[in-house]
Amino acid sequence: MVTPFHLLRLWLIQLRYAASRELAFRANFFAWVVVELAWFVLQLAFVGVVYQHVESVAGWSRQEMIVLVATNQLIQQIFTAFLMPGLVKLPELVREGKLDFVLLKPAPSQFLVSTSHLEIGPLANAAIAAVVGILALHDLHITPTLPSLLAYLLLVLAGLLTHYALLLGLVSLTFWIIQAESVLLGYYSIFQVARLPREAATGWFRILFTLVLPLLLVANIPAATLIRGLQPSSMLLFLVTCLSAALGSSFFFHLGLRRYQSASS
Amino acid sequence: MTASLAALPTVFSIGLQRQLAYRWNYLLRALFSAMPLLVSWVFWKAVFQGKETVGSYTLAGLLTYYAVLLVVEAVSSPADDDFQISREIREGMLNSILLRPLPYGLYRGALFLAGRCAYLTAAVLPVALCFFLLSRAVPLELHSLDWIHGIPALIGSALLQFSLTLCLSLVSFWLLDISALIFLVYSLEFLAGGHVFPLDLLPAPLFTAARILPFAYEYWFPAASLCGTIPRDAWRAGLGMQFGWAGFFLLLAAFLWKAGLRKYTAAGG
Numbered sequence: 194m195v196t197p198f199h200l201l202r203l204w205l206i207q208l209r210y211a212a213s214r215e216l217a218f219r220a221n222f223f224a225w226v227v228v229e230l231a232w233f234v235l236q237l238a239f240v241g242v243v244y245q246h247v248e249s250v251a252g253w254s255r256q257e258m259i260v261l262v263a264t265n266q267l268i269q270q271i272f273t274a275f276l277m278p279g280l281v282k283l284p285e286l287v288r289e290g291k292l293d294f295v296l297l298k299p300a301p302s303q304f305l306v307s308t309s310h311l312e313i314g315p316l317a318n319a320a321i322a323a324v325v326g327i328l329a330l331h332d333l334h335i336t337p338t339l340p341s342l343l344a345y346l347l348l349v350l351a352g353l354l355t356h357y358a359l360l361l362g363l364v365s366l367t368f369w370i371i372q373a374e375s376v377l378l379g380y381y382s383i384f385q386v387a388r389l390p391r392e393a394a395t396g397w398f399r400i401l402f403t404l405v406l407p408l409l410l411v412a413n414i415p416a417a418t419l420i421r422g423l424q425p426s427s428m429l430l431f432l433v434t435c436l437s438a439a440l441g442s443s444f445f446f447h448l449g450l451r452r453y454q455s456a457s458s
Numbered sequence: 459m460t461a462s463l464a465a466l467p468t469v470f471s472i473g474l475q476r477q478l479a480y481r482w483n484y485l486l487r488a489l490f491s492a493m494p495l496l497v498s499w500v501f502w503k504a505v506f507q508g509k510e511t512v513g514s515y516t517l518a519g520l521l522t523y524y525a526v527l528l529v530v531e532a533v534s535s536p537a538d539d540d541f542q543i544s545r546e547i548r549e550g551m552l553n554s555i556l557l558r559p560l561p562y563g564l565y566r567g568a569l570f571l572a573g574r575c576a577y578l579t580a581a582v583l584p585v586a587l588c589f590f591l592l593s594r595a596v597p598l599e600l601h602s603l604d605w606i607h608g609i610p611a612l613i614g615s616a617l618l619q620f621s622l623t624l625c626l627s628l629v630s631f632w633l634l635d636i637s638a639l640i641f642l643v644y645s646l647e648f649l650a651g652g653h654v655f656p657l658d659l660l661p662a663p664l665f666t667a668a669r670i671l672p673f674a675y676e677y678w679f680p681a682a683s684l685c686g687t688i689p690r691d692a693w694r695a696g697l698g699m700q701f702g703w704a705g706f707f708l709l710l711a712a713f714l715w716k717a718g719l720r721k722y723t724a725a726g727g
Contacts, residue, residue: 228642385494395500
């Protein structure tokens with residue numbers, strides 16, 4: 194019987210192994226910090242250009258928008274550090290039949306696939322995003338209360354779960370499509386929605402990305418919690434939808450797993 | 459040389475067949491590439507709330523620019539040519555290619571063309587659908603597209619992107635992993651290439667600086683040429699810059715290839 198305690202221990206062991214592997218290539222580590230930082234600067238530059246022409250977008254001022262973008266970056270970088278590296282390896286594992294080795298281990302395959310790799314570089318960028326967010330809050334003269342900070346952390350976790358649900362769903366397509374490397378492009382494309390102010394979206398777009406795939410909530414609800422205080426109904430909606438999305442993608446992964454045919458036997 | 463050129467249609471055909479074998483991958487890629495357009499539509503609609511213009515753009519003009527970017531991307535952006543070339547060098551797969559009486563640049567050029575044709579085939583439907591849906595919500599200015607100035611700029615963009623990709627990939631002769639370098643250049647292409655916003659929305663000094671760099675001629679210049687927002691003289695100068703940069707990167711690629719081959723060690727069969 195695999196208990197959560199065993200899984201946590203296993204995860205920590207995998208993290209230690211992955212960290213030592215990462216640190217063997219230090220130049221690569223610094224290169225990726227620069228790359229991810231460049232993408233963050235790109236987002237901030239976009240905000241800078243837009244707010245040269247307008248005062249606010251969908252009720253979000255420039256500094257508020259920076260808090261939103263920084264929150265999105267924070268969540269994405271933590272996800273990129275801990276869960277994404279393992280998930281993106283799934284298409285290769287399936288195509289080359291190496292998933293056999295995962296399936297033979299006495300632990301849940303979804304857990305093993307998700308936690309097998311680690312990238313340390315994104316954590317540095319997550320810290321930079323946090324600093325940018327704090328500076329923007331300072332410019333807004335906002336000092337978050339302890340409850341709103343705790344709620345923010347909980348919502349960041351919910352954001353991570355939403356990222357996880359989407360990418361797990363996308364990489365699970367690999368059980369049906371032989372070369373599914375484009376799913377990574379899909380993940381980055383779809384997650385652009387998370388940077389939008391929620392109030393900018395209307396109609397079917399808002400319904401789809403709030404209730405089915407809660408991407409409009411991922412960064413919006415945590416950022417709004419810091420800026421405007423606790424919003425219990427929005428928080429509850431986010432927690433329910435992200436849990437549903439995670440369960441749905443897990444079901445999809447296991448459905449795909451049934452189609453898997455070992456390439457080596 | 460004639461024999462080499464005669465082999466190109468065969469290389470193209472093989473490349474096309476190989477790419478079309480993964481048509482689902484291409485279809486997904488094309489579908490996902492339409493997503494930024496949708497996001498732009500939602501975002502810029504909010505920006506234009508209560509405003510007629512932003513910079514020199516109306517909402518329809520700006521969304522037309524983003525829609526045209528999809529066409530530019532489909533025609534001129536390499537798919538994973540950079541990683542393919544890098545793998546060929548790193549894993550010693552160059553051995554068999556070096557034995558063929560075919561210049562490597564031409565060989566990769568034929569494969570690049572095949573990849574673009576395969577992608578275009580898969581992208582036609584999603585891009586057309588995207589245009590159709592968007593044109594129902596926003597009056598896109600597609601009727602005024604300037605194909606006479608747009609097509610040469612599209613060809614120049616394809617040549618520039620191919621030559622830049624070739625240069626980046628050939629760095630694999632010296633570095634084990636070039637993915638960080640490739641993604642760093644991607645980010646520059648997105649920002650300074652006009653992929654995130656039209657470059658003429660930048661403050662004037664930054665816009666001038668951006669037009670000196672090669673990235674502007676990968677996306678912004680062909681898209682703006684198609685949209686017809688570039689004056690005639692500026693278009694001629696832009697086309698000169700575009701082909702000038704492409705020529706520079708082709709020469710650089712030839713130099714890197716020669717220098718790299720001196721370092722390359724063929725192992726295995």
